[in-house]
Amino acid sequence: IYGFSTPEKTLQGVLLAQKKFIYHYKNMRWAKGRHETYLCFVVKRRVGPNSLSFDFGHLRNRSGCHVELLFLRLLEAGALYSVGLCYSVTWFCSWSPCSDCSYRLAQFLSQTPNLRLRIYVSRLYFCDPEDSSAREGLRMLQRAGVQITVMNYEDYFYCWQTFVACRQRVFKAWDGLHQNSVQLARKLNDILQPGEAEDWGDAFELLGL
Numbered sequence: 001i002y003g004f005s006t007p008e009k010t011l012q013g014v015l016l017a018q019k020k021f022i023y024h025y026k027n028m029r030w031a032k033g034r035h036e037t038y039l040c041f042v043v044k045r046r047v048g049p050n051s052l053s054f055d056f057g058h059l060r061n062r063s064g065c066h067v068e069l070l071f072l073r074l075l076e077a078g079a080l081y082s083v084g085l086c087y088s089v090t091w092f093c094s095w096s097p098c099s100d101c102s103y104r105l106a107q108f109l110s111q112t113p114n115l116r117l118r119i120y121v122s123r124l125y126f127c128d129p130e131d132s133s134a135r136e137g138l139r140m141l142q143r144a145g146v147q148i149t150v151m152n153y154e155d156y157f158y159c160w161q162t163f164v165a166c167r168q169r170v171f172k173a174w175d176g177l178h179q180n181s182v183q184l185a186r187k188l189n190d191i192l193q194p195g196e197a198e199d200w201g202d203a204f205e206l207l208g209l
């Protein structure tokens with residue numbers, strides 16, 4: 001499900017239910033039974049010298065297709081992407097990408113230099129073994145210029161306000177949110193190795209990022 005931030009569009013129908021968001025994004029260490037991956041996205045583009053446009057929404061994996069690849073399908077179908085514009089895309093994912101999705105994303109980004117991707121993750125997918133392919137996939141994304149970060153309280157709060165039908169209910173942190181976020185951030189830091197990535201700073205400077 002995705003929505004466009006235009007006046008004629010309504011947020012109804014593109015917002016996650018409160019319980020669904022908490023269930024899928026809760027950053028517990030052992031997330032048994034959570035086989036689906038949710039991806040909340042913000043697409044920011046410059047459409048004129050002094051104007052930006054935004055698309056937002058969420059997706060989940062379905063029919064054997066991982067959610068990261070579903071997002072790429074949206075781009076390739078022209079629903080969120082036009083050649084010639086400068087894009088900044090932000091994802092908030094319940095799981096980090098698997099190795100295959102990381103490879104596909106890195107391949108796509110190598111062919112799309114006008115798009116910058118940031119990924120915030122709630123949990124790390126199959127990253128416990130030090131030699132896991134998922135770990136190498138995350139390093140591959142970093143080498144491709146992707147910024148990968150573990151979600152903290154501020155990120156959950158932003159998602160709650162932006163993607164969830166919160167009905168003015170204030171986001172309340174669950175027990176262990178901060179501690180788990182710190183531990184996962186340390187693990188991600190151990191996984192990622194410093195790498196040289198091509199700098200597209202000049203191209204994105206107009207976006208104010």
